[in-house]
Amino acid sequence: MMELNLAEQLARHGISRREFLKYCSGLAALLALPPGSGEALADKLGSVSKPSLIWLSFQECTGCTEALTRSYSPTLESLIFDFLSLDYHHTLQAASGEGAELAREQAMKENFGHYLLAVDGSIPLKDGGVYSTIAGRTNLDLLEEAAKGAAAVIAVGTCASFGGLPMANPNPTGAVPVSRIVRDKPVVNVPGCPPVPTVMTGVLAHFLLFGALPELDDQLRPRSFFGETIHDRCYRRPFYDQGKFAKSFDDEGARNGWCLFELGCKGPTTHNVCATTKWNGGTSFPIESGHGCLGCSEPHFWDAGGFYQPLSTPVSPLGKIAVAAAGAGLAAGAAVAIANRKAKSEARAQHQPATVDDLERKP
Numbered sequence: 125m126m127e128l129n130l131a132e133q134l135a136r137h138g139i140s141r142r143e144f145l146k147y148c149s150g151l152a153a154l155l156a157l158p159p160g161s162g163e164a165l166a167d168k169l170g171s172v173s174k175p176s177l178i179w180l181s182f183q184e185c186t187g188c189t190e191a192l193t194r195s196y197s198p199t200l201e202s203l204i205f206d207f208l209s210l211d212y213h214h215t216l217q218a219a220s221g222e223g224a225e226l227a228r229e230q231a232m233k234e235n236f237g238h239y240l241l242a243v244d245g246s247i248p249l250k251d252g253g254v255y256s257t258i259a260g261r262t263n264l265d266l267l268e269e270a271a272k273g274a275a276a277v278i279a280v281g282t283c284a285s286f287g288g289l290p291m292a293n294p295n296p297t298g299a300v301p302v303s304r305i306v307r308d309k310p311v312v313n314v315p316g317c318p319p320v321p322t323v324m325t326g327v328l329a330h331f332l333l334f335g336a337l338p339e340l341d342d343q344l345r346p347r348s349f350f351g352e353t354i355h356d357r358c359y360r361r362p363f364y365d366q367g368k369f370a371k372s373f374d375d376e377g378a379r380n381g382w383c384l385f386e387l388g389c390k391g392p393t394t395h396n397v398c399a400t401t402k403w404n405g406g407t408s409f410p411i412e413s414g415h416g417c418l419g420c421s422e423p424h425f426w427d428a429g430g431f432y433q434p435l436s437t438p439v440s441p442l443g444k445i446a447v448a449a450a451g452a453g454l455a456a457g458a459a460v461a462i463a464n465r466k467a468k469s470e471a472r473a474q475h476q477p478a479t480v481d482d483l484e485r486k487p
Contacts, residue, residue: 131170145162145163147202151165154322155329155330156348169207174208175209175275175332176231178240179242179244180242180244180245180263180267181213181215182284183245183255183256183297187281187318188324191319191324192280192321194321195321195322196321198322198325199325207328208328211230228270241277241278243278243284245283246287246291246299246301249298249299250298267306271306275310276309276311276312277302277310277311278312278324279302280314281315281317283317286343287423288426292424303344312327312337312346313340313343314327315350315420316420317425320397320403323401326346326348327349349396350397351395353393353396354395355392355393357400358399358411359412363382364383369384369386370383370384371387373414378414385434388434389416389417390418390419398417
């Protein structure tokens with residue numbers, strides 16, 4: 125029997141062309157594609173067949189899967205049942221034991237060279253990798269085997285992307301990120317603790333649409349989602365520019381929504397879409413709920429200093445310059461912009477985000 129493409133599958137489930145076009149228009153906006161791309165996406169997606177997705181979970185807390193199940197555009201259900209064939213996932217699969225491992229082996233064999241491999245969690249290397257095993261096999265062994273036949277590898281979460289908590293000092297298990305193991309396949313990092321759900325599903329949707337990973341930055345993160353800092357898009361940014369900072373979480377400044385920079389917010393050095401995409405169906409994000417950004421989508425964020433310790437950036441002149449700008453017009457306004465860029469640059473240097481090649485593979 126010939127396999128149905130996506131459009132035929134949707135029609136069989138009672139989903140109209142109009143509903144599909146509406147969905148694709150939202151997807152185009154998510155991927156920052158030009159206006160009017162929805163119909164082209166519908167034609168493209170409608171012609172594809174289900175690619176196989178194999179999801180491996182290593183040194184992790186299941187938080188990434190928990191976040192994925194709360195994605196709202198695309199939804200987990202649409203990705204699994206309409207776009208992807210989720211052939212192996214420890215948490216979501218119905219099979220267990222030998223049946224689960226057999227399903228993984230069959231999926232890799234039947235789709236060799238074409239399946240997507242998603243990995244969440246870091247990989248322990250110390251003492252032969254004994255600190256995390258599945259069916260008697262080390263994470264390293266399973267990853268190397270699965271990566272051989274993968275079309276691309278998606279490192280889901282900060283643990284898989286940069287080592288995360290398991291790799292934090294003193295790194296007792298010798299944990300490393302996926303990119304230190306997989307060198308001969310396209311790898312995309314989707315960091316966050318956990319990642320923003322729509323970023324994860326957006327990356328999967330991009331691969332389905334174009335057969336390739338999106339454009340990446342120097343940390344192997346998708347530029348469309350990690351191209352700007354949270355500070356760049358934060359609604360509290362005007363208070364930062366005015367030099368208005370909350371001094372505690374319950375003072376008048378905090379109640380008035382002033383900037384949380386002096387309370388340790390890492391927004392100026394953290395690249396992510398939390399401030400625009402938000403969480404829980406676009407309801408809110410940590411800064412909007414009154415807590416500073418922890419910088420969880422950056423390398424070594426667990427070792428980058430105290431979560432409530434301010435970045436050592438000279439911020440006091442900003443308030444003075446902003447006041448002067450109110451009376452001096454454009455010239456002082458330009459001074460504010462220069463001061464902001466300088467402060468942002470110094471903050472980034474102080475945070476010291478390492479490149480992927482800087483992540484040291486421990487013995």
